Amino acid sequence: MSKKQFVLGVFLGLVVTSAAYVANRLDLFHDDAKDYEEFEGR
Amino acid sequence: MKTKAIMIGAGLANMASAVYLIQEAHWNGDNITFYSLDDHGSNDGSVTTDQTDEYWNKNHPLSNTKGYLARGGRMLNYRTYVDLMDLLSRVQSVTEPGMTAAEDTYDFDAKHRTYDIARLLQGGKGIIDGGKMGLNNEDRLLLTKLIMMPDREETKLDNVSIAEYFKDDPHMFQTNFWYMWETTFAFRTKSSAQELRRYMHQMIYEFTQIEHLVGVNRTRYNQYESIMMPLINYLKDQGCHIILNRRVTDWDFKDTTMQDEITVTGLTMTNTETGAEEHVDVDDDTAVIFTNGSITDSATLGDFDTPAPENMDYGAAASLWKKATEHFYNLGNPDKFFADRDASEWVSFTLTTKNHVLLNEITRITTQQPGNALNSFLSTTPITPLGQVDVNMSIVVHHQPHFTTQKPNETVIWGYFLYPRRRGEFVQKPYIEMTGKEMLQELIGQLAKVDPGPVNIREHEDAIMDSVVNCIPVYMPYASALFNNRAKADRPKVIPAHSTNLAFTGEFVEQPYQMIFTEQSAVRSGEIAAYHFAGIPMSHLVDTPRYDKDLPTLMRATKKMFS
Numbered sequence: 001m002s003k004k005q006f007v008l009g010v011f012l013g014l015v016v017t018s019a020a021y022v023a024n025r026l027d028l029f030h031d032d033a034k035d036y037e038e039f040e041g042r
Numbered sequence: 043m044k045t046k047a048i049m050i051g052a053g054l055a056n057m058a059s060a061v062y063l064i065q066e067a068h069w070n071g072d073n074i075t076f077y078s079l080d081d082h083g084s085n086d087g088s089v090t091t092d093q094t095d096e097y098w099n100k101n102h103p104l105s106n107t108k109g110y111l112a113r114g115g116r117m118l119n120y121r122t123y124v125d126l127m128d129l130l131s132r133v134q135s136v137t138e139p140g141m142t143a144a145e146d147t148y149d150f151d152a153k154h155r156t157y158d159i160a161r162l163l164q165g166g167k168g169i170i171d172g173g174k175m176g177l178n179n180e181d182r183l184l185l186t187k188l189i190m191m192p193d194r195e196e197t198k199l200d201n202v203s204i205a206e207y208f209k210d211d212p213h214m215f216q217t218n219f220w221y222m223w224e225t226t227f228a229f230r231t232k233s234s235a236q237e238l239r240r241y242m243h244q245m246i247y248e249f250t251q252i253e254h255l256v257g258v259n260r261t262r263y264n265q266y267e268s269i270m271m272p273l274i275n276y277l278k279d280q281g282c283h284i285i286l287n288r289r290v291t292d293w294d295f296k297d298t299t300m301q302d303e304i305t306v307t308g309l310t311m312t313n314t315e316t317g318a319e320e321h322v323d324v325d326d327d328t329a330v331i332f333t334n335g336s337i338t339d340s341a342t343l344g345d346f347d348t349p350a351p352e353n354m355d356y357g358a359a360a361s362l363w364k365k366a367t368e369h370f371y372n373l374g375n376p377d378k379f380f381a382d383r384d385a386s387e388w389v390s391f392t393l394t395t396k397n398h399v400l401l402n403e404i405t406r407i408t409t410q411q412p413g414n415a416l417n418s419f420l421s422t423t424p425i426t427p428l429g430q431v432d433v434n435m436s437i438v439v440h441h442q443p444h445f446t447t448q449k450p451n452e453t454v455i456w457g458y459f460l461y462p463r464r465r466g467e468f469v470q471k472p473y474i475e476m477t478g479k480e481m482l483q484e485l486i487g488q489l490a491k492v493d494p495g496p497v498n499i500r501e502h503e504d505a506i507m508d509s510v511v512n513c514i515p516v517y518m519p520y521a522s523a524l525f526n527n528r529a530k531a532d533r534p535k536v537i538p539a540h541s542t543n544l545a546f547t548g549e550f551v552e553q554p555y556q557m558i559f560t561e562q563s564a565v566r567s568g569e570i571a572a573y574h575f576a577g578i579p580m581s582h583l584v585d586t587p588r589y590d591k592d593l594p595t596l597m598r599a600t601k602k603m604f605s
């Protein structure tokens with residue numbers, strides 16, 4: 001692996017990790033409908 | 043599932059609930075009965091005489107009952123008020139033949155778009171460019187933390203006030219962002235940081251355009267005529283029973299061995315016209331839908347020569363809520379909201395004049411047409427406990443007429459003081475002690491300070507005073523109570539655990555994601571209660587847009603933070 005590929009790999013890794021972090025913080029994949037299940041169950 | 047409902051409170055939330063029960067669950071309107079002090083709750087608007095005899099005012103007769111009264115100047119936001127607009131699309135406008143109440147509002151709003159160009163004004167500077175938010179890096183960091191905090195972590199802000207959240211960053215309270223945010227939404231520094239987080243999420247779209255309020259939509263007339271009347275007429279046509287002048291004072295609950303099953307079996311109420319006590323049995327088929335807090339409960343009126351008196355009543359809604367919490371542990375803590383007036387109170391005023399002299403002066407000074415603005419006047423000297431400058435007062439100049447019976451020569455203007463114990467700049471007393479006349483003198487003083495001339499508004503002061511029909515000050519001890527510092531568990535869920543027939547609606551309930559102090563959240567709570575008791579899946583609720591998860595919106599908000 002060339003040095004260039006290594007740096008690119010690290011860079012991509014950082015981008016993916018931060019994107020995943022932001023997605024998690026913003027609850028991007030959360031299904032809002034689930035929040036209402038408790039009302040239905042009662 | 044239930045087949046009948048008793049509504050405690052006839053405000054927007056419970057009326058919404060009734061509409062959904064009739065239209066979505068196909069209930070007969072005759073099976074729905076409201077008991078309430080009045081039929082508008084916080085959403086009022088009428089000639090003054092319609093409200094002087096109401097429960098909270100009848101012991102404080104006014105010498106001048108002329109003019110109009112609306113305790114609030116309301117702003118809607120289509121983008122996020124999806125349940126409210128859905129509700130309004132189900133009932134007919136009372137002023138525009140052939141239109142639903144929603145079409146009426148869309149039509150009016152499309153022809154009268156909000157574009158505020160004098161959001162902030164300050165003596166010596168005139169109109170300030172609110173587009174420059176004035177945030178520093180610490181402010182940005184703390185705001186970003188709020189925006190990045192997901193719903194599931196919200197309890198981290200339990201019992202954290204806004205003042206505490208920004209305690210190491212007093213600069214925040216000296217920014218244009220804060221001056222605009224606090225006065226647009228009525229946040230005080232003692233308010234809940236948890237609620238501020240919800241606003242930063244649900245209103246993130248508006249964050250990017252806060253200085254022009256372009257996201258603000260308005261109804262054609264005041265809220266009573268444009269929103270409540272269509273609902274009342276519809277519900278009455280459907281056969282609902284709306285019984286007013288009743289204060290519901292106590293509950294009968296079913297006795298169970300575990301003592302946690304919440305089943306209402308009866309209600310005690312006072313007929314406020316006769317003073318007689320009445321009792322209503324609640325059977326197994328009946329749902330009880332209760333608006334457990336009202337921000338206009340205990341609100342009192344003054345007039346041009348009389349300040350609004352202080353009424354120390356805990357409020358009809360909150361008193362009954364408190365009674366329920368004495369029986370069950372999972373129904374929240376009403377004292378958090380109703381035992382700290384210092385955090386919740388404000389005063390507003392409705393000014394009626396018989397000509398347009400003042401209106402024209404405001405138009406000249408603010409350079410904008412009536413109906414487009416919320417103008418906030420910043421102090422020129424420190425007025426906060428932190429020794430900082432802050433907003434003294436704000437006004438909303440409605441599109442005229444704001445009432446269907448208003449004459450063409452009349453003007454109605456609304457204004458408010460978020461901190462009523464602060465002292466006036468031109469009348470040397472706290473705002474709360476001011477008569478309507480003194481509030482108008484304060485307003486003229488503030489306008490004179492920012493007047494670009496050449497002829498200062500002061501020159502017209504006599505003519506303005508002569509034009510006054512009335513100016514009604516209103517003291518609302520609980521106006522911002524819904525924002526009071528709280529923990530998530532301090533509000534009951536719309537359907538509390540172990541409840542068989544009791545639901546809570548309005549602005550003092552816990553429901554996912556919704557920010558409060560909005561007609562939107564009131565309607566949604568009523569919709570949830572209706573769907574629950576009718577057995578309609580919650581997936582049928584109106585879809586809530588999530589701009590806080592929309593990356594382009596977030597990017598725009600980030601950019602805005604650096605303006």
Ligand SMILES: Cc1cc2nc3c(=O)[nH]c(=O)nc-3n(C[C@H](O)[C@H](O)[C@H](O)COP(=O)(O)OP(=O)(O)OC[C@H]3O[C@@H](n4cnc5c(N)ncnc54)[C@H](O)[C@@H]3O)c2cc1C
Binds near residue numbers: 079333
């Ligand atoms: C000054 C002001 C400005 C506002 N500005 C805006 C705005 O810009 N945008 C916006 O979206 N919203 C605004 N609102 C909020 C809006 O008016 C409320 O969201 C809405 O009216 C809440 O409806 P509700 O049904 O929950 O409660 P309410 O309207 O308060 O109605 C509840 C009613 O039930 C009655 N009740 C409860 N318990 C009992 C009992 N035990 N016995 C008898 N009666 C009882 C209460 O007395 C009250 O009349 C404003 C409100 C005010 C006061």
